[in-house]
Amino acid sequence: MKTLFLSVALPALMLAAAPALAEGSAADPTAAAATNPPPHFPRDLTPEGVKAADDHLALEEVDGAEARAFVAAENAKSLSALTGDRRYEPFRQQAEAILTATDRIPGVSFLGEGLGNFWQDAANPKGVWRRTTLTSYRTAQPQWETLLDIDALAKAEGRDWVFKGADCLAPDETRCLINLSDGGKDAVTVREFDLTTKTFVDGGFVIPEGKHRISWLDRDTLLIATDFGPGSLTESGYPYIVKSLTRGHPLAHATEVYRGQQSDGGYGVSPMVFRDKAGAVEAVLFSRPLDTFRSEIWRLADGKPIKLSLPERVAVEGVMGGNLVFSPDQAWTFDGQDYAAGSLLSLPLGVLGPVRLDIAIGAQRATVFTPTPRQSLQNVTVLSDSIVAVIADNVVGTLKRFTPTSNGWTATSIAVPANSAVGLGDSSKSKGQVFVSTQGFLTPPTLSLADVSTGALTELKAAPAKFDASTHVVEQFEATSTDGTKIPYFVTRPRDLAMDGTGPTILFGYGGFQASFPPAYKPEMGKLWLENGGVFVQANIRGGGEFGPGWHQAALRENRQRAFDDFAAVARDLEQRRITSPRHLGIYGRSNGGVLTSVSITQHPELFNAAVIESPLIDMLRYQDLPAGASWIGEYGDPRIPGDAAFIARYSAYQQLRPEVKYPRVYITTNTRDDRVHPGHARKFAARLGDQGHDHLYYEDTAGGHSNDADPVANARRWARHYVYLSQQLMD
Numbered sequence: 001m002k003t004l005f006l007s008v009a010l011p012a013l014m015l016a017a018a019p020a021l022a023e024g025s026a027a028d029p030t031a032a033a034a035t036n037p038p039p040h041f042p043r044d045l046t047p048e049g050v051k052a053a054d055d056h057l058a059l060e061e062v063d064g065a066e067a068r069a070f071v072a073a074e075n076a077k078s079l080s081a082l083t084g085d086r087r088y089e090p091f092r093q094q095a096e097a098i099l100t101a102t103d104r105i106p107g108v109s110f111l112g113e114g115l116g117n118f119w120q121d122a123a124n125p126k127g128v129w130r131r132t133t134l135t136s137y138r139t140a141q142p143q144w145e146t147l148l149d150i151d152a153l154a155k156a157e158g159r160d161w162v163f164k165g166a167d168c169l170a171p172d173e174t175r176c177l178i179n180l181s182d183g184g185k186d187a188v189t190v191r192e193f194d195l196t197t198k199t200f201v202d203g204g205f206v207i208p209e210g211k212h213r214i215s216w217l218d219r220d221t222l223l224i225a226t227d228f229g230p231g232s233l234t235e236s237g238y239p240y241i242v243k244s245l246t247r248g249h250p251l252a253h254a255t256e257v258y259r260g261q262q263s264d265g266g267y268g269v270s271p272m273v274f275r276d277k278a279g280a281v282e283a284v285l286f287s288r289p290l291d292t293f294r295s296e297i298w299r300l301a302d303g304k305p306i307k308l309s310l311p312e313r314v315a316v317e318g319v320m321g322g323n324l325v326f327s328p329d330q331a332w333t334f335d336g337q338d339y340a341a342g343s344l345l346s347l348p349l350g351v352l353g354p355v356r357l358d359i360a361i362g363a364q365r366a367t368v369f370t371p372t373p374r375q376s377l378q379n380v381t382v383l384s385d386s387i388v389a390v391i392a393d394n395v396v397g398t399l400k401r402f403t404p405t406s407n408g409w410t411a412t413s414i415a416v417p418a419n420s421a422v423g424l425g426d427s428s429k430s431k432g433q434v435f436v437s438t439q440g441f442l443t444p445p446t447l448s449l450a451d452v453s454t455g456a457l458t459e460l461k462a463a464p465a466k467f468d469a470s471t472h473v474v475e476q477f478e479a480t481s482t483d484g485t486k487i488p489y490f491v492t493r494p495r496d497l498a499m500d501g502t503g504p505t506i507l508f509g510y511g512g513f514q515a516s517f518p519p520a521y522k523p524e525m526g527k528l529w530l531e532n533g534g535v536f537v538q539a540n541i542r543g544g545g546e547f548g549p550g551w552h553q554a555a556l557r558e559n560r561q562r563a564f565d566d567f568a569a570v571a572r573d574l575e576q577r578r579i580t581s582p583r584h585l586g587i588y589g590r591s592n593g594g595v596l597t598s599v600s601i602t603q604h605p606e607l608f609n610a611a612v613i614e615s616p617l618i619d620m621l622r623y624q625d626l627p628a629g630a631s632w633i634g635e636y637g638d639p640r641i642p643g644d645a646a647f648i649a650r651y652s653a654y655q656q657l658r659p660e661v662k663y664p665r666v667y668i669t670t671n672t673r674d675d676r677v678h679p680g681h682a683r684k685f686a687a688r689l690g691d692q693g694h695d696h697l698y699y700e701d702t703a704g705g706h707s708n709d710a711d712p713v714a715n716a717r718r719w720a721r722h723y724v725y726l727s728q729q730l731m732d
Helices: 029-035 047-052 065-083 088-099 150-157 523-528 549-553 561-576 592-603 629-636 642-649 680-691 712-730
Strands: 002-004 108-111 114-119 128-132 145-149 161-168 175-182 188-194 206-210 213-218 221-225 241-246 255-259 270-275 281-289 295-301 304-307 314-320 323-328 332-334 337-339 344-348 367-369 375-382 387-393 396-404 409-414 421-428 433-439 446-451 456-462 472-480 486-494 505-508 535-539 585-590 610-614 666-671 696-701
Touching: 065 680, 065 696, 065 712, 088 523, 088 712, 108 421, 108 433, 114 161, 128 150, 145 150, 150 161, 161 213, 175 213, 213 270, 213 281, 221 270, 255 295, 270 314, 281 314, 295 314, 314 375, 323 375, 344 387, 367 387, 367 396, 367 409, 375 421, 387 421, 396 421, 472 561, 486 561, 505 561, 505 712, 523 712, 535 561, 561 585, 561 592, 585 592, 585 712, 592 610, 592 680, 610 712, 666 680, 666 712, 680 696, 696 712
Parallel strands: 505 535, 505 585, 585 610, 610 666, 666 696
Antiparallel strands: 002 161, 108 114, 114 128, 128 145, 161 175, 175 188, 188 206, 213 221, 221 241, 241 255, 270 281, 281 295, 295 304, 314 323, 323 344, 332 337, 344 367, 375 387, 387 396, 396 409, 421 433, 433 446, 446 456, 472 486, 486 535
């Protein structure tokens, strides 16, 4: 099976009362709320009490009349302030030139005997799906064959189609499932496409819009988890039933092969079909999420699902020679052997079933890799006779090849540039190859092809520079958080920066869902910000995955405040180093980063003069009621449970806004068609800021979805608005 997805398959978010004391440690929000509660702090923290205290519930209606009027008024105000700025049009033009440039590296996947690519530019803003040969791709001007023109399809059908990837059946990969989103939503319509005729298959598979989980079983059979009708979705709106759908049969006639429970959390049950290098099925597994991070893994054997004896926190990486390759995200003991969280393991599928094979597997043979305290497993590709993995070492990437021997595993380093982000792209078991990308804050991306049998890395494409990097340097520092933990962060600054606290600085953070942020080339940021003398800082705070599952789990649920404290510690460290000062320091975060930035503003308004709060979660006491919020309960906790509501209320920014506090003029932005993080979060926060007399900007785009990948021309306008605002706040 060959899959090309353009956005993250699992819709993870890529997720206080009184302001903090000036000395740095946060005040106890619970105590402050008890004596001097914010005006909209709920009288009680039950769902009913939270709802009763909310005077902007109408803004949760995505297309409601009051919501539309609010958005129209706020958009007019914000567009006047941002697009009327003299910098807007140059920024927009520069961003569009970058995002639609024809000298970008075309990202490719193996597609039959050739390579597939999805391409967007000024002439094709919705994009074309196309293919070429590896030989042609190596040339300066590859010859591309168009497979599907999304602009033409959208025009012909009168739909705002956004291409969300293709899943092609091995080994010939001529039949593909095309995922089409209306306006950029996560929900997609699926249609079968024939690469030999370059047309949709007459009478082929067609799955109506939904948040599906689909895998090819064979040419005439799909394993599908979707909305099968009333009662077939979880509270989060994701499927929990897998059925087998045969060609020519309607969805209503599909046969059930696996069932979780309607009370399941996370992102819905997923069928996984693993194949060998000839395309033959090696294993069929089902992942049943119990919550955001805990799951059960089941194997289909003799037509029946059997539960595997795996830890609940686990990442399944692949199957090799009858062995399951996986990484436990918790310390795990199996068959008398102890395995570390974040390690990479390989065990025969037969020993993991309820009736296990009588095979003694020692830890030395089972353990592929065990990280040190400052290392973490980032990307893994499982091939026929070896494994390739990206290992982060103090947040920068290294590349390793692991091969099995009779006594264990042998690790070999594959040379990559130092101080880089290293990523693994598509791979081919039949060819024994995997695409490898490298980049840095000031170093444009390079795409190479690794021959796994030899460990040779051959460069295929190198992207040209999109901004002048000679003016800046990159440094890595550590800040000390409230509890003494060392928090690494990167600074990209002008070489000749006057260390007097006047450097206009953007501080970026995320801190959730075990997502890692290594050094990465951000061309629009470099052009619109660095070239104008700006500083960019990336904080690797807890909640992320930079140092493995422990780094993430340290900031879960009741410990969420640690992520906010880490971020504030980096801000103070920047001030102590005289890189910047509160007058010139702004923050940026989106999705889960919107929790971070909104909380940072309410807890520490004295530290910042700007905040771009994009596609955010903000009302954390009602997030579970805004689709698809309930899927993240494993990350944040459940506000319907009194104990959870108590610790969430300590930081939920929507309830913690105070009219007497001086907040910086913030910029909140979201998307009407975001079906991952509900636009009501952003709308309500902006409305309450306005009610309390706080200056702010709010802009809501009408298309693009959570990923903002619908249209590069529209995306250029988005980045121009961001950087105009940041320039106004931090440079003017």
